[in-house]
Amino acid sequence: MSNYNNSFVNQQEKIVSSLDITQMANNNTQLYLEDNKFQDLLSQDSINEIIKEMCNLYNEKKLNHKYSSLILDILEQFLIKKKQNPIDIINYCLNDQINPMMQIILADCYRFGKWFEKDEYKAFIYYQKSAGMGSALGFFEVGVCYFYGIGVEKDDHKAFIYCQKSVEMGNPNGIALACLGFSYRYGIGVEKDEHKAFSYFQKAAEMGNANGTYWVGNCYQYGIGVEKDENKAFIYYRKLAEMGDPNGMSSVAECYRCGFGVIRDLDKAKYWYQSKYPLSWISFDEFKNIKMIGRGGFATVYRAEWCDKIQFMNGTVAFKLFHESNNYHKEFIRELKAYCDIGLKDPTFLRCFGVSKDEVSKDYILVMEYALEGCLRKNLRAIVQMDWRDKLNLLQCIAYDLLIIHSQDLIHRDLHSGNILLNSLKSAYIADLGLSITANIQSKSNLDGIYGILPFIAPEVLSKHPYTKESDIYSFEWQNNEIILSELTESDKKLQNIKNEDMQIDIESDYRSKFISFNSSYKYQGSKLCELEIPNI
Structure with a gap:
């Protein structure tokens, strides 16, 4: 019981006059104030x-x-x-x-x-x-x-x-x-x-x-x-x-995917990649030291340092800015959807971290994993000097990505060595899904144009037939030639001096058969190459 209540009980018998009542009231008021101060102190301590x-x-x-x-x-x-x-x-x-x-x-x-x-x-x-x-x-x-x-x-x-x-x-x-x-x-x-x-x-x-x-x-x-x-x-x-760190999971998955420091195992790669999606919105002010590294008809690609203020993470990323996407979203949405569909199904594919928007042009941006070594085309001289097992490992990476794309019933339609990105000379990813289209839509639609780079375009496409998964495999086989056969680097130099019109005629008449014949013993279909075990000799 409080001091205030005790005082009131003890003084009840002493009330004999109005003066006594007044004095008692004054005393109890003082006790009441002291008691509340004590309660406040208790509350403050709490x-x-x-x-x-x-x-x-x-x-x-x-x-x-x-x-x-x-x-x-x-x-x-x-x-x-x-x-x-x-x-x-x-x-x-x-x-x-x-x-x-x-x-x-x-x-x-x-x-x-x-x-x-x-x-x-x-x-x-x-x-x-x-x-x-x-x-x-x-x-x-x-x-x-x-x-x-x-x-x-x-x-x-x-x-x-x-x-x-x-x-x-x-x-x-x-x-x-x-x-x-x-x-x-x-x-x-x-x-x-x-x-x-x-x-x-x-x-x-x-x-x-x-x-x-x-x-x-x-x-x-x-x-x-x-x-x-x-x-x-x-x-x-x-x-x-x-x-439980996402970067650790992605790195382990990368090791299993490419055979870095461990035996290559695609199932384990999928397991460790499982937490990579969904995507996030990334504020443009988190990008620093932005430098252009490539420009195409639909988009410009930049290299940037991404400083994540919330997670206190720093890293290099590539971001792809889609021209006029603030008004016309088709190419951006198509590529974003392709990466999401593939990433959710098989997250060993090239990582897409999220979406952003340019502060000036208001065009949309895909924030992607940065390939340290650039594209395959720029590294061919170094690759032809590699051990044949490393070459096959590189081809397996490309073949596996193509298999992933086709498993989603997509056709890439623009597969060439400029769209193959390398994290190292042992690790490759297929990039640039901006022209990809579902096989079902492609088969039912009229031909809306010929895409790609000669000599990677299949002859039937040049003859006005639609793109198919087989035409993607044709493009892959040409990359197979580039990686496996050093002789083809000289052939590429010859092809660079031929006009596009003449090259198209030569392709349609099987101009490259004399080069591809060198590679007859290395022709693997995508799924077969993915399953190929490289002996540890």
Whole structure:
């Protein structure tokens, strides 16, 4: 029972006059005020305890490498379970001037627009407050702001300095180490040093950081700052995949698809690729260092650095901007649908990350996986020097992609060495589905034009017959010739000097038979080549 109630009971017998009543009322009023103040103190202590638990939970999730935006959702559920209004608690915390972790939580709220209106400048200020209170995580977040230009002008050198300071202060989250590795890997804000990059990636990986683990695998795969070792690369990718990381799953799938550091296994590739779709909308301002790498009749292809502000991931992507797609969507929708249909059915195909829109032209963009080595045509000189088993492995990749396309009842209609993309000289993907069409529609429609590049177009197509799956296989066989037979590189030079009109006549009269005859022992139908086992001699 409260002091107020006890006082009232004890004084009941003392009431003898109006003066006594007045005095008693004054005394009880004072006791009532003191009692409510005591209750307020109890409530305040309870709130402070909840805030303490909330900060500990945030720190725990950060150590488990959760994204900040997701942690805010976790905190919301925590507060609801505590029967607290999240907005009231966060507003209460605005007066906190001593808890560095609380400053980071408030900064995240402003950064992602959670409970407050989104304000990146205020987010930066609160991150700075946390750093000023001696928080290693606060220093790291300030570095992130400088790196991405969040609430402050982008400054790669300051980003590196703040990140380095965070590591020196003993930041237990390996992401800071991974970021230092990334800076040294690409020379961002500091002189490039691949050996230091690998060292920092390795330290981050030892702390269980997903980014660090991925980059260690990447360094082993390509021999960056360490001796190349595809088997070790696969081990790190698999470790990352087992952590449930999408990049790790995709990398393991790539290894199984192409036989990097492990025996080639398409079924296992499909298994690890299973979480790749659906697609997402990507804001155009997340692309940096945009450079044009190719232009065609329907679209222009660019190379760009994609800086995902939410997941704190960086990587190189290719994006395909479709001309006039802001008014005319046909080519864009057709290619997007083809990638979605194929990707959902068989996600070992070339990855499509999502859709964006150019800020100036308002044309639509497909954001695609970037092929490090470019197209097959540009790499033929290097490929003809490769071991025959590697050549067959490359052909298997192309044949398997063609089999995937045909399994969706699609016809590519524009298959040539410029549309075969290489992640490495052992890994190939069929790209550019803009002219693809379903076999059913093609068979019922009138011929709407001849597409492709001579000499990859089948003779029957040049004779005004419709495209078929067989005409795609004809195009594939010519790539087969290019890859397997070094003699054909000289033949290509001769073909380049022939006028298109003359070449068409020669093709229709089987001009290339003398070249294709060289390759009679290497003619595999798509499905047969996919199933071919390459002996390990």
